[in-house]
Amino acid sequence: MFNSQYIRSVQFKRAEVPSFKKYPFNLPSLKTLDELSFHPNVTFLIGENGMGKSTLLEAIAVSLGFNPEGGSINFNFSTFDSHSALTDYLKLIKGIEKPKDGFFLRAESFYNVASNIEEMDREVRGRRVIDSFGGVSLHEQSHGEAFFATFLHRFGGNGIYILDEPEAALSPLRQMSMLTRIHDLVNENSQFVIATHSPIIMAYPDAKIFEFTEEGIKESTLEETNHYWIMKQFFDDKDRILHHLLNG
Numbered sequence: 001m002f003n004s005q006y007i008r009s010v011q012f013k014r015a016e017v018p019s020f021k022k023y024p025f026n027l028p029s030l031k032t033l034d035e036l037s038f039h040p041n042v043t044f045l046i047g048e049n050g051m052g053k054s055t056l057l058e059a060i061a062v063s064l065g066f067n068p069e070g071g072s073i074n075f076n077f078s079t080f081d082s083h084s085a086l087t088d089y090l091k092l093i094k095g096i097e098k099p100k101d102g103f104f105l106r107a108e109s110f111y112n113v114a115s116n117i118e119e120m121d122r123e124v125r126g127r128r129v130i131d132s133f134g135g136v137s138l139h140e141q142s143h144g145e146a147f148f149a150t151f152l153h154r155f156g157g158n159g160i161y162i163l164d165e166p167e168a169a170l171s172p173l174r175q176m177s178m179l180t181r182i183h184d185l186v187n188e189n190s191q192f193v194i195a196t197h198s199p200i201i202m203a204y205p206d207a208k209i210f211e212f213t214e215e216g217i218k219e220s221t222l223e224e225t226n227h228y229w230i231m232k233q234f235f236d237d238k239d240r241i242l243h244h245l246l247n248g
Contacts (some may be wrong), residue, residue: 005040006099006160006191010060011091024059024084027052032216038193039208041186045195046202046220046227047212054164057195058106059086061162066104070113072154073102099191101159105150107168114138114146143169151181157188167198175200199228 012033017025024030029052036043045053058068065073105113117130117138130137134153138146147169155161167175175198182192182204196202202209203222211220222228234241 005038005095006097007038007060007064007092007094007193009035009037009093010056010063011035011093013089013091016089024052024055024086025089027055028214029053029056029212029217036210036217037208038191039206040191042182042192042194042204042207044202044204044207044209045193045212046197046209046225048226051212051214053195053212054106055084055086057162057164057193059084059090060092060193061104062087063090063092064102064104064160064162066102066162070104070106071116072104097189099158099160101156101190102161103150103155103159104162104164105147105166106164107147107166108164144171144174148174148177151178155181155185155190157185157190159185159190161185161190161192163192163194163196165195165197167196167201172200179204197227199225199231202227 012030012035014034020026020030028050029047045057047053062068114137117133128135132154134149136149138149141149147166151166166178170178178201186192194201199222202225209220209222209225210217211225
């Protein structure tokens with residue numbers, strides 16, 4: 001299985017960094033980073049806001065040839081050039097096999113991807129781009145429906161899929177459905193790297209979980225993560241926690 005994964009690891013070229021006092025090199029996640037080794041199936045990047053997981057995920061996606069705002073390798077639009085210089089300081093260690101499919105999905109710029117699809121379909125004759133997403137305009141669906149249509153129709157297997165907070169538009173039930181779709185694609189020789197805050201999604205079995213903290217990056221199990229413990233404590237003792245939160 002190791003030889004079939006598309007990206008094995010990412011190495012951080014620390015010696016080439018001009019300064020660790022400026023963004024993005026001052027992010028907590030880069031304090032101790034030398035190399036992250038990916039699971040052949042699913043790897044999760046988790047942590048509180050501002051720890052650098054989305055910045056690192058974006059840099060990995062760009063290193064693979066994806067548009068910084070999302071889409072497949074063939075998407076080359078740009079609404080605002082905001083991606084960091086981190087890509088230039090990463091080295092991807094790839095596997096023997098090359099993916100036949102791929103997609104970079106990021107919640108914050110998915111609207112731009114949907115708009116770009118409509119622009120391309122106004123210019124192209126023959127098969128429309130939107131047909132690969134289920135045939136219905138992503139702008140004519142709810143945010144969650146558009147997300148799930150992408151998972152269901154556009155992700156074709158034998159691919160590398162980079163997902164940044166895919167749970168942003170999904171209900172808990174849809175998040176569970178997403179686990180099923182991930183599993184189907186894993187069984188079709190696919191690999192995922194996912195940044196998420198959702199304990200439901202990060203419950204996918206036999207995955208690697210890297211937790212981004214102020215001290216750097218550490219590998220965790222689901223039950224060891226802050227996300228899991230906060231959610232568990234809240235629902236185990238909801239009234240006490242609400243009393244503490246709302247009454248100071």
